[in-house]
Amino acid sequence: MKVLCGYNVNLDAVYTITGEEISYLLKRVDKEELLEKIHDAPGEIRSLVDLVAGLVLHMQKGTGAEWFIYSGDVFHFLKRRYYEKSEIRLGGNMGIMANVMSHMGADQVVMNAVGDIETIKLLMSGGNIVFSGESVPQDASTSKDANEIIHFVFDFSSGTSFDLFGTEVIVARENRFIATYDDINTELTITPEFEEYSLEHVTEMDGAIISGFNQLQKCYPDGSGYTERFEKAHSQLKEWKERYPDLPIHVELGHFMSMDMGVSIFTGLSGTVDSIGMNEDELAMLTELHGVPSDMIQKMDACSIMDACVRCASSTGLKKIILHTRDFMMSIFRKGTSSPIREMQSMQFGVMCAAAFAASGKLPERSQLEDSVRGLARSEEGMKQTTKLQDLIAGEELESGVCGEYRDLSVCILPTIICEKPVSTVGLGDTVSSATFLRWLELYNVCQ
């Protein structure tokens, strides 16, 4: 399989923050200013005190958050103090998806390579990757490092404690605070090399997988002004389709804070791409399109989820939605565009990859995949929901799931293989989606 991959890739610098380190940071900021910012959170980082406020606030509550860095000075401080001591991981939805596909046997993976490509290259597995982009030479004298994209991930564990001006803070729950320095991905940057290469070679490709639209949110936090960037990427997808109408394109959504933005991007892409993937929260955010109460969706009620997906597909003309939750995966597709067995087998491959990844923090060799999940069971909740949905869609059992019809669409549901104690949860969604798409392309090609 040859696959085009756009758009976002970055480096994650993962650092476990201790009570001592927080105490060190507390000494470097003004007490009054800090307390003010803890009380009235800025939600973004323009100075060191903002960073410390974010860390303290979220460690106190045990909640996760991601704040954007708008200061070169803070970025340089973080890089100097933490980068060397961090575990450097591949991040960004596209980066993770490209890596999964390459590892799982894609013959060629073409990436929109932005940022520090040399470091990214070292983190990619398999030798079949075309990096369509060029490293921008670094200039230490400039405060803005054009090719430096680092997401500083501060992991904290429950029980970690520190003294906040006389009050002891004890972290109640493990979580992470992310300080992100990244203009390139939030602007959905497409490298000229990727633009040229992809258009020139599109007819040799078997598919394309795209993500990163939700990153626009960070660049345009009020939810307006992003349309130009979106349209630039969208027109690239349309160009590929014009040149090669049979190219399957899958778009994976991500977390949108603005409902308007999510709805307009979903609707915009529906007439162009072949499938859109998402989790239950992302589906809940599309209420305007389906009208199904979000609490039923977030409770992972399979019937409500299916109803919402069917409405989204019907109102926009989209050919397929692939929905994943912790407990089950569902494919809702227009008849004639795929077959139940193809959907089921590709989802089965996806859930096996996710379970294997969750269990060990890495993907096994493809030949070892089945063995590596043999000890894990299907989600019981997923099986319950599958049975419930079966009645509604007059579904037949197929492989380990159920397939049926609802209105004029076909519906397949498969309980996930669950790892109760995951080693890592970062990138699981990208793993499940890209592995499912890779297998789908393989099965599709066999039928062509």
Ligand SMILES: Nc1ncnc2c1ncn2[C@@H]1O[C@H](COP(=O)(O)OP(=O)(O)O)[C@@H](O)[C@H]1O
């Ligand atoms: N413990 C687990 N074992 C196996 N699969 C899991 C587990 N937890 C999550 N998954 C899979 O990973 C997916 C997470 O996707 P998502 O919510 O989009 O997160 P993200 O994109 O941030 O990684 C779930 O829908 C499920 O398919």
Ligand SMILES: [Mg+2]
């Ligand atoms: Mg996701």
